[in-house]
Amino acid sequence: MRWLKPLVLLLVLLATPALADEGRYRLTGTSPGGGGAYSGEVELQKRGETFYAAWVVGEQQYIGVGLLVADQLSFAIQDRQGQVFVAVYRRTATGWGGVWTTLGGTTVGTELWEKAEAGRGG
Numbered sequence: 001m002r003w004l005k006p007l008v009l010l011l012v013l014l015a016t017p018a019l020a021d022e023g024r025y026r027l028t029g030t031s032p033g034g035g036g037a038y039s040g041e042v043e044l045q046k047r048g049e050t051f052y053a054a055w056v057v058g059e060q061q062y063i064g065v066g067l068l069v070a071d072q073l074s075f076a077i078q079d080r081q082g083q084v085f086v087a088v089y090r091r092t093a094t095g096w097g098g099v100w101t102t103l104g105g106t107t108v109g110t111e112l113w114e115k116a117e118a119g120r121g122g
Contacts, residue, residue, distance in 0.1 A: 022046050025095050025113035027055070032100075033107040042113055053077075073098075087111065 021044070028039045040057035053075060055062040064077035064087070073096060077085040089098030095113040 021115065024116040026116050027057075027111055027113050029100075029111035030109050032102065032105055032109040035109070041116070051075075089113070 023044060025042045025044065026039070027042050028037065030037050038057050040055060042053050042055045045052045049067075051066040051068060051073065053064045053066060055064070055077070060079060062077050062079045062085070064075035064085075066073055066075035071091050073089045075085075075087045075089075077087060077100075079085075084103040085100055086103070087098055087100035089096040089111070092112065095115050097110070097112045099108040099110055101108045
């Protein structure tokens with residue numbers, strides 16, 4: 001009977017989908033304080049216990065390191081000019097959705113990620 005608990009745990013882990021799927025996502029969002037809508041792509045990669053993400057929105061590029069805690073994926077992000085952002089996402093039916101702000105910000109923007117189909121450029 002001592003083998004039953006490890007076997008049940010293994011079966012649960014195998015049957016549970018990954019909480020943070022690596023890959024490319026199409027994104028749409030709104031800037032903090034009603035600053036307007038935007039769209040682009042983000043690439044998500046798991047690296048050890050962390051996640052790395054690279055956003056491309058128009059001509060802007062951003063990189064971030066994130067942590068997955070329970071069902072919440074949180075990132076510290078920086079753009080090429082050195083501006084710092086923080087974002088928090090939760091799983092949606094088609095990807096991830098969340099809010100973000102800038103360092104020193106007082107309002108938040110929103111962002112939705114939808115998993116890009118395999119074989120398509122985004």
